[in-house]
Amino acid sequence: MKLIDKIEGYAAELTKIRRDLHAHPELGFEEVRTSGVVADLLQSWGIETHRNIGKTGVVGVIEGNKPGRSIGLRADMDALPIEEQTNLPFSSTNPGVMHACGHDGHTTMLLGAARYLAETRDFAGRVILIFQPAEEGLGGARAMLGDGLFDRFACDEVYGLHNWPGAPQNRVAINPGIAMAGADFFDITLTGRGCHGARPQDGCDPILAGAALVQALQGIVSRNIDPNDPVVVSVTQIHSGSAYNIIPGEAVISGTARMFSDETRTMVRARINEISQGIAAAHGVSVKVDIRDIFTPLVNNEHLSQTFAGMAREIMGEDNVQLGGKPVTGSEDFADMLQAVPGAYFTIGHEGTGALHNAGFTFDDTILPIGSTLLARIAETRTSATQ
Numbered sequence: 001m002k003l004i005d006k007i008e009g010y011a012a013e014l015t016k017i018r019r020d021l022h023a024h025p026e027l028g029f030e031e032v033r034t035s036g037v038v039a040d041l042l043q044s045w046g047i048e049t050h051r052n053i054g055k056t057g058v059v060g061v062i063e064g065n066k067p068g069r070s071i072g073l074r075a076d077m078d079a080l081p082i083e084e085q086t087n088l089p090f091s092s093t094n095p096g097v098m099h100a101c102g103h104d105g106h107t108t109m110l111l112g113a114a115r116y117l118a119e120t121r122d123f124a125g126r127v128i129l130i131f132q133p134a135e136e137g138l139g140g141a142r143a144m145l146g147d148g149l150f151d152r153f154a155c156d157e158v159y160g161l162h163n164w165p166g167a168p169q170n171r172v173a174i175n176p177g178i179a180m181a182g183a184d185f186f187d188i189t190l191t192g193r194g195c196h197g198a199r200p201q202d203g204c205d206p207i208l209a210g211a212a213l214v215q216a217l218q219g220i221v222s223r224n225i226d227p228n229d230p231v232v233v234s235v236t237q238i239h240s241g242s243a244y245n246i247i248p249g250e251a252v253i254s255g256t257a258r259m260f261s262d263e264t265r266t267m268v269r270a271r272i273n274e275i276s277q278g279i280a281a282a283h284g285v286s287v288k289v290d291i292r293d294i295f296t297p298l299v300n301n302e303h304l305s306q307t308f309a310g311m312a313r314e315i316m317g318e319d320n321v322q323l324g325g326k327p328v329t330g331s332e333d334f335a336d337m338l339q340a341v342p343g344a345y346f347t348i349g350h351e352g353t354g355a356l357h358n359a360g361f362t363f364d365d366t367i368l369p370i371g372s373t374l375l376a377r378i379a380e381t382r383t384s385a386t387q
Contacts, residue, residue, distance in 0.1 A: 001170070002315050003373045007116050014112050014368040017041075019090040021104035022363070025079030025097045028134030029143075031056040034077045034107070038131050041111055045118040047129070050152075054144030059153055060129035062117050068124025068383040072150075072158035072341065073375050074334060075110035076103045076135035085359040100361045102163040102352075105368065107131060109161065112372030117379055125383035128153045130337075137185065137294050141333040150340050157304060158343035159378050160334040161371055163363060165356065167349025170370060172312045173322040174346040176305035180298035181230070181258040182265060183331040184291050188213065188276050192285040194249035206251035207240050209283035213253060214238070216279055220271045231268060232258040232329050258329045260297050295331035301342040303387075308344050311381055315373060330356075346374075 017037075026034050035056045042049045048061040056077075084091050084098040092098045099105075114129050130149070134140030167173065190210050195203030214235045225231045233255065240251035257268050273289050280287035309323040334345055348371055350364035 001317065001320075001370070003369050004116060004376060006119065007112055007369050007372045007376065010112050010115060010372070011369050014108050014372065015365045017111060018104050018108040018363070018365060018368060021107060022099045023090045023093050025092050025094050025099045025104070027081060027097055028078040028136055028138035028140060029055045031077045031133050035131065035133070038077070038107065038111065042114060042129070045115050047114060047118050053147045053149060054133055054140055056133040057140065057144045058131040059149070060114060061153065062114065062121065062127045062129070064123040064125050064127070064383060065121050066124045069156045069385065070126050070128060070154055071379050071382045072128040072130055072153070072155035072343070073110055073113060073379060074130035074132055074158060074160040074337060075106040076132050076140070077107050078103055078134050078136055078138075078140065080136055080357060082357070082359050086362055088362065098359065099363070100358060101136070101356050102361070102363045103135065105163055105363045105371070106161060108368055109371030110375060112368060113375035113379065116372065116376050123380045123383045127379045127383065128155050130158070135333050139294070139333065141336040145336060145340060155341050157382055158337050158341045159308070159375070160337070160343075160345045161374070162332070162345070162347050163352070163367065164347040164349045165352045165354065165361065167347065169349055169351050170316065170320055170367065171322060171349035172316050172320060172346055172374065173325065173349070174300065174305050174309055174344060175325050175327060176300050176302045176323070178260050178297055178327050179300050179345060180327060180332050180335065181232075181260055181295070181329045182297040182335070183295040184257045184265065184269065185294050186255055186257065186272060186289065186291045188253045189288045190251045190253070190280060190285045191287070192249055192283075195247050197245040197247055200247055203247045204284050205247050206285050207248065209279055209285045210238060210240065210251040210253050212283065213276060213279045216275050217272065220268060220275070224267065224271050225264070229264055230260060230327070230329060231264060233268065258331065260327060295333055296335040296339060298332050298335035298345060299338060300344040301338075304342060304344045308346060308378065311377055312346070312374060315377060
């Protein structure tokens with residue numbers, strides 16, 4: 001690997017920053033401490049800093065040494081509502097909240113790149129540092145865009161990254177074109193009539209209807225979707241009841257649907273509605289279906305993905321860069337930024353333990369200088385690019 005010497009020299013400090021952020025996780029749009037740490041560090045390095053964009057987002061601007069293009073670099077800052085079970089000495093001090101997706105690492109990587117770029121300023125144009133809140137399904141990217149992110153800080157291109165546990169150590173991967181799924185979240189409320197558990201004939205049972213609905217929704221993927229069109233429909237929550245001897249009056253079923261095209265999204269939504277209405281009618285209950293567009297499919301610019309892969313090979317070596325692969329059914333709201341500005345999103349493999357969104361997830365701090373180097377080199381090369 002050919003990492004930037006200055007950034008390698010920051011490694012111990014980057015690890016300290018990352019572990020501090022890890023110990024103090026904050027949920028989406030609540031990243032008050034996190035955004036404060038970020039903004040204070042940017043200002044200490046002489047970087048023009050803007051706070052409270054998209055509620056708790058932070059934007060830094062670094063001017064280069066001559067005119068050129070404007071390149072955006074983005075990292076997410078929020079944590080998840082998970083009780084940490086790693087027993088690390090820097091485990092979460094915020095009960096029920098954990099950096100179980102590595103956003104503390106992403107934030108630290110961008111901080112490392114920011115410090116280096118501010119110290120050297122050996123690039124044309126300017127670099128826009130985007131520290132985004134609320135990536136985990138709360139619409140942080142859309143909030144920043146709604147606050148005029150790219151109107152106020154125009155970018156010619158924008159880039160983001162994610163750690164990838166379980167992938168080969170230090171393997172950088174990028175998938176040109178459609179790379180990640182879009183996602184809807186849904187809540188289906190079934191309203192019946194409560195009664196004594198010993199006399200079900202006196203009521204109208206929403207739990208029985210809900211059980212049938214959970215099963216029926218799985219038929220969307222197996223019977224309505226082309227087998228060559230990847231779709232996931234997952235029921236992830238069922239809420240109903242308060243006692244052993246009471247049939248409740250209401251049941252709420254919640255979940256997510258993942259897909260890679262607007263056409264498929266429209267069809268899946270229609271089937272969720274139709275099946276819910278049919279099951280409700282068959283069981284004599286009423287139903288309300290709420291489906292929300294949370295994530296846009298993430299589409300990497302083909303040319304910029306190829307260009308990034310070439311640059312990454314110079315840093316990581318030929319064998320440590322993967323170009324192409326199957327799209328993943330996970331989602332990422334950086335997709336909304338890529339709809340507004342061309343760019344690309346890549347991953348870095350590491351040997352941390354546990355899957356993403358798992359209470360035992362750990363982040364491998366050895367990839368911090370790698371992420372920082374890649375982001376810095378993107379800025380240095382693309383600000384002066386001609387194509």
